[in-house]
Amino acid sequence: RPRNKTPTANVASDIIERLQSVCNRADPTTIYQNLVKIGQGASGGVFTANDTVSHRSVAIKQMNLDQQPKKELIINEILVMRESRHKNIVNFIDSFLYGNDLWVVMEYMEGGSLTDCVTSNFMTESQIATVCRETLGGLAHLHSKGIVHRDIKSDNLLL
Template sequence: SIVSLGQPQSKYTAFEELGRGGFGAVYKALDTSSGQQVAIKIMSLEEGMSEELAANEILAMRDNRSPNIVTYLDSYLVDGELWLAMEFMDGGTLFDVLGAVYLEEGQMGTVCRECLQGLHFLHSRQVIHRDIKSNNVLVGMDGSVKLGDFGLCAQLSPERSKCSSSMGTPSWMALEVVRGEAYGPKVDIWSLGIMGLEMVEGEAPYEGETRLRVFELMERNGPPKLQHPRHHSALLRDFLRCCLQADEDRRWSAQELLQHPFVTSGHPASSLAALIISAKQVQEDWR
């Protein structure tokens, strides 16, 4: 069995909703046995949520443990709902951080490096995340940066070396996905490039447009570009160019990008702590 037996209601208490999406909701809770805070994603299997995708998410997290991937703790089946317990990241999402503070290029390089370490690990194990964006990158008050939300991931195998289903969030989707072509792990690199644009511009290209309109604009305009390229360093521009190659073969891999000077010149992850703490402070002040 993928899930644990038993009643999680007795194990976890003090639920506080953190967010809600098409799948269900995410809560912060207290693990009564360890006294630690955890995050619990509760997904209703009745609301058209495919059991295969749910099982996929659990297995992807459980079987791929890495310092740059949110740690899986446990899962349960409760009255037609799937409970997925994982480590609680106290800094929130990168999306939250970007809404509160501006990142300098060195900090962007650090975030990209941490994400690339997670992607290199996943890709070496033939896993494609398929939904890399600031909303699915989680941060800790200690500066840690981890990939989360494996709800759309795919496991490749010797029999299945490419995917073809149109998965992801439109503004972050690689051109080959938009075109309905077979694709591999480098779709995640494209999405990381879009996330780079998000860190610089504050939002992804064509955000807010309908799915079809995004696809139309991407087909017409090709890889998105910085609005004011001269305001940014040659290193950042080149890093984004390497991520946002229309031709998958010319797009760099996670392993190659980890050697890119934009990424190697970044600081240790702990240097992000002050930024994440101040972003939290700004959010508190808004409340």
């Protein structure tokens, strides 16, 4: 007699199907080359790469799906990023399911994080005001779409 899938397996299968429906089905390794690891977060590694089509540098967040406790939140994050284009937000480019990894491709911000900037540079009051104004512009855009960021910190402010 065949065994039924466990509810956990059904949920995981449903999430993978939903991810497949929102992700590009192409092989990202044919588009993005020369990956260099620039960071490691709780959800995975962050790399820079060259886009062989547009010839621009991009940032790629690679997440092993087996290590993601809240996979359903990843789908929402992709959908939110896809719809949130603004000059003060790191813009989403594409997403891929590659093996058991999710690749989220975003524009690359060469200036690094605000944390990196303030630990190695002195910022004038005018520069601080500019960072605040631009950050608030991005947040206002998100709030106008009913989106709350929930993780505002200098590590997440990219220049």
